[in-house]
Amino acid sequence: MSLVFACAVSHTPGIRAWPDAPGAKIKNNFYTEFENLYKKMMAAHPEVLVIISSEHFTNFFLDCMPAFTIGMADQYFGPIEQWINVEQGNISGDPNLAKYLLHSSYSAGIELAYAHEMKLDHGIMIPLSFLNPKRKLPIVPLIINAMTYPMPSQKRCYELGGVLSKALEKENKRVAVIAAGGLSHAPGEPTHGIIDEKFDRDFLHQLTTNDSSTFTSYTDQQLETSGLGTHEIRTWVTVAGIAKKLKAKILFYEPISAWATGCGILYYE
Numbered sequence: 003m004s005l006v007f008a009c010a011v012s013h014t015p016g017i018r019a020w021p022d023a024p025g026a027k028i029k030n031n032f033y034t035e036f037e038n039l040y041k042k043m044m045a046a047h048p049e050v051l052v053i054i055s056s057e058h059f060t061n062f063f064l065d066c067m068p069a070f071t072i073g074m075a076d077q078y079f080g081p082i083e084q085w086i087n088v089e090q091g092n093i094s095g096d097p098n099l100a101k102y103l104l105h106s107s108y109s110a111g112i113e114l115a116y117a118h119e120m121k122l123d124h125g126i127m128i129p130l131s132f133l134n135p136k137r138k139l140p141i142v143p144l145i146i147n148a149m150t151y152p153m154p155s156q157k158r159c160y161e162l163g164g165v166l167s168k169a170l171e172k173e174n175k176r177v178a179v180i181a182a183g184g185l186s187h188a189p190g191e192p193t194h195g196i197i198d199e200k201f202d203r204d205f206l207h208q209l210t211t212n213d214s215s216t217f218t219s220y221t222d223q224q225l226e227t228s229g230l231g232t233h234e235i236r237t238w239v240t241v242a243g244i245a246k247k248l249k250a251k252i253l254f255y256e257p258i259s260a261w262a263t264g265c266g267i268l269y270y271e
Contacts, residue, residue: 004173006046008245009039009269010181010209010238013055013128016261018087023260035254035267036132042269043133048178050096051134051141052103052166054241055125055182056148056234061117068115069154070162072107073143074100080122088131093122094140099175103142106169112162120145129182139178146240148183148233157218159236163243170244181241183234185255185264191230197257198228202264205235209242209250209268217242231263238268245270 021029060082062068075095081088100116107114126143134141147153154162170177185205186198208217217239225232242250248270255266 004175004177005167005170005179005244006048006176007043007178007269008241008248009043009267010241011036011039011129011267012184012263012265013125013182014187014261014263014265015083015086015124015128016263017128017265018131019085020260021087024258028256028258032254032256032265039253039267039269040133043178046178047176048139049176050099051139051178051180052144053126053129053141053180053182054144054146054237056237057145058123058125059149060121060123061145062147064150067147067150069147070112071115071117071145072100072104073120073145074104074116074118075120078120078122078141078143081127082121082123086124086128088124088127091137093130093134093137096140096142099173099177100142102173103166103169107162107165110165110168112165125182129180133180146236148236151222153222153233154236156220156236156239159240160214160218160243163240164246167244167246179241179244181237183237184232185235185266186228187231187263188229189231189262193229195259195262196229197259197262197264198232199257199264201228201232202255202257202266206252206255206266206268209238210252212246212250214242214246
């Protein structure tokens, strides 16, 4: 089995753009747990990172918005945002692994879109600034539409995770999988900055107890009561499908109003 590590983390730009805004205690606790996550991941000796994030109108827009898109490039550039305090630069891809996952998904009945060119924004580069700081590990990005209707259901995301899990069982490379997004936040809304802590904690509890019947049943309308950005939990649900044989453990959760997001770090053991 080549899945050697799996985790899910928040990717809000403020993590790097305004690191001191929440105060020293919260920032230090959050950064420390990200460092601990990095150590756990590297102890598993991954050879490649599959990072699952959400679209932010970086690669797609209202006129073309696939449900799922896997990156097939030899090389990527990011982040496209210059203001998030993450150094811009290139990072290697793994087109062979991407092609294998693409064809495996088709064979299992989930037709991913694919892109030989893909820009990387904060949704991928914030997590990688902690988990691949020197950009030595190649990546395979997978982007989920959590931006505009229609979006893939939570159930479909979980099913995709199961398909990818089975594919990875036959892959020789040691693969770490990272989900990036969420938790509750409301970008561009009058409620921006208001965090639904109850939803976040309920969702995290469902993940740690593997209550897939509940976390795959959320409707779009339910998620939007916690903020439009909460649609990004699709990435966490996908990784839950990949790592469903493992136990989820919470390293960090805090509703960080200075970053306008419920921020979480979770890994599977």
